[in-house]
Amino acid sequence: MDMLSDAILSRRDDLIRLTQDLIRIPTLNPPGQHYRDICEYLEAQLTPKGFECELVRATGTPGDSQKYPRWNLIARRQGERPGECVHFNSHHDVVEVGNGWTRDPFGAEYDAEEDRIYGRGSCDMKGGLAASIIAAEAFVETCPDFAGSIEISATADEETGGYGGVAFLAEQGYYADVQHVIIPEPLHKDRICLGHRGVWWAEIETHGRIAHGSMPFLGDSAIRHMGAVLAEMEETLWPLLAGKRTEMPVIPDGARSSTLNINSIHGGEPDLGPDFTGLPAPCVPDRCRITIDRRFLIEEDLAEVKREITALMERVRARRPTFRYEIRDLFEVIPSMTERDAPVVRTTAAAIERVLGIQAGYVVSPGTYDQKHIDRIGKLHNCIAYGPGVLEMAHQPDEWIGVEDMLDSSRVMGLVLTDLLTVKQ
Numbered sequence: 365m366d367m368l369s370d371a372i373l374s375r376r377d378d379l380i381r382l383t384q385d386l387i388r389i390p391t392l393n394p395p396g397q398h399y400r401d402i403c404e405y406l407e408a409q410l411t412p413k414g415f416e417c418e419l420v421r422a423t424g425t426p427g428d429s430q431k432y433p434r435w436n437l438i439a440r441r442q443g444e445r446p447g448e449c450v451h452f453n454s455h456h457d458v459v460e461v462g463n464g465w466t467r468d469p470f471g472a473e474y475d476a477e478e479d480r481i482y483g484r485g486s487c488d489m490k491g492g493l494a495a496s497i498i499a500a501e502a503f504v505e506t507c508p509d510f511a512g513s514i515e516i517s518a519t520a521d522e523e524t525g526g527y528g529g530v531a532f533l534a535e536q537g538y539y540a541d542v543q544h545v546i547i548p549e550p551l552h553k554d555r556i557c558l559g560h561r562g563v564w565w566a567e568i569e570t571h572g573r574i575a576h577g578s579m580p581f582l583g584d585s586a587i588r589h590m591g592a593v594l595a596e597m598e599e600t601l602w603p604l605l606a607g608k609r610t611e612m613p614v615i616p617d618g619a620r621s622s623t624l625n626i627n628s629i630h631g632g633e634p635d636l637g638p639d640f641t642g643l644p645a646p647c648v649p650d651r652c653r654i655t656i657d658r659r660f661l662i663e664e665d666l667a668e669v670k671r672e673i674t675a676l677m678e679r680v681r682a683r684r685p686t687f688r689y690e691i692r693d694l695f696e697v698i699p700s701m702t703e704r705d706a707p708v709v710r711t712t713a714a715a716i717e718r719v720l721g722i723q724a725g726y727v728v729s730p731g732t733y734d735q736k737h738i739d740r741i742g743k744l745h746n747c748i749a750y751g752p753g754v755l756e757m758a759h760q761p762d763e764w765i766g767v768e769d770m771l772d773s774s775r776v777m778g779l780v781l782t783d784l785l786t787v788k789q
């Protein structure tokens with residue numbers, strides 16, 4: 365433990381440099397830029413350390429093209445003896461920069477006073493990726509005769525569903541020989557994230573009939589129909605969802621209930637844009653569409669979640685003779701939650717206690733991340749998110765990662781490797 369901790373702490377400058385280099389490769393998604401560059405950079409870092417690297421393009425997945433190929437990197441370090449495989453998975457893509465920055469988003473500035481590195485993707489999650497690499501390197505150096513294997517993957521498109529990343533690799537069987545997965549997402553260095561809630565996105569459309577706006581009684585307003593849907597949601601659905609509480613330790617507390625967001629609403633004639641200087645035409649809207657984002661709990665069933673909406677639409681229909689509607693599924697994810705007594709959870713909790721001297725907290729993420737693909741496609745239920753950084757910093761302007769946090773969580777990860785790859789012989 366001490367030798368390993370020392371080996372990690374002595375790599376502080378390497379850790380800062382590695383994090384900075386990763387931030388300076390602007391892997392923006394969408395559209396999916398510089399994916400090959402970041403994979404080649406990591407290959408050049410890890411190959412001299414004895415990792416066998418493989419670059420895998422997720423050909424044909426959403427967004428994959430000649431211009432924006434979906435590249436992934438898998439690095440593998442084989443031990444001296446047979447044993448289990450511990451796999452660290454980080455996504456290498458970052459979200460758009462947005463407004464409000466006071467630092468260069470891709471400058472990766474290290475502020476010595478604050479001991480932080482600034483930049484898009486620093487917290488979510490290039491800092492976590494760098495921490496896992498340093499942990500693996502230090503472990504291999506201090507314990508060269510370990511059993512089993514260590515894998516580090518840097519994967520594409522987590523921010524847009526992960527189909528060109530972990531989902532693709534899982535479908536290709538890359539998780540078939542993996543026993544433990546740690547995803548170093550920024551969940552705080554003292555917390556273990558066991559999983560996430562489920563998701564159902566759908567588009568609901570109400571139909572009407574177009575007519576002249578001066579004689580609306582000759583048409584049928586799709587917007588008024590949608591208004592009735594929204595009123596019914598206010599009266600019956602939101603109170604119902606707020607009352608459903610989960611045993612999952614979801615953070616923040618508001619997300620321990622079922623939630624529903626309406627992401628968008630469109631009705632009537634299209635928006636003609638800021639350059640258009642004319643007046644709108646008087647028409648009764650014949651279409652109105654909303655996109656809903658329903659997050660559900662492990663206690664709920666997706667079919668039941670969908671039936672709730674259909675039942676609501678039917679209640680509205682019973683009161684409105686000309687009411688017609690359609691519901692189209694857009695996206696769905698089943699909730700995922702690793703058991704607290706799963707080996708990777710127990711080992712990480714013990715390591716947090718030893719490194720930080722405090723009990724590990726257990727949380728569940730309100731939104732999904734790549735665990736869904738490892739769980740459903742990879743059929744591996746021994747997976748957690750654990751990594752440095754403040755979750756609230758993700759996707760924000762002036763995003764940063766604390767160097768001390770990275771070092772601490774790197775020591776936790778190193779200890780997990782020790783427990784899983786050396787204790788059992």
Ligand SMILES: [Zn+2]
Binds near residue numbers: 455488489522549
């Ligand atoms: Zn992330």
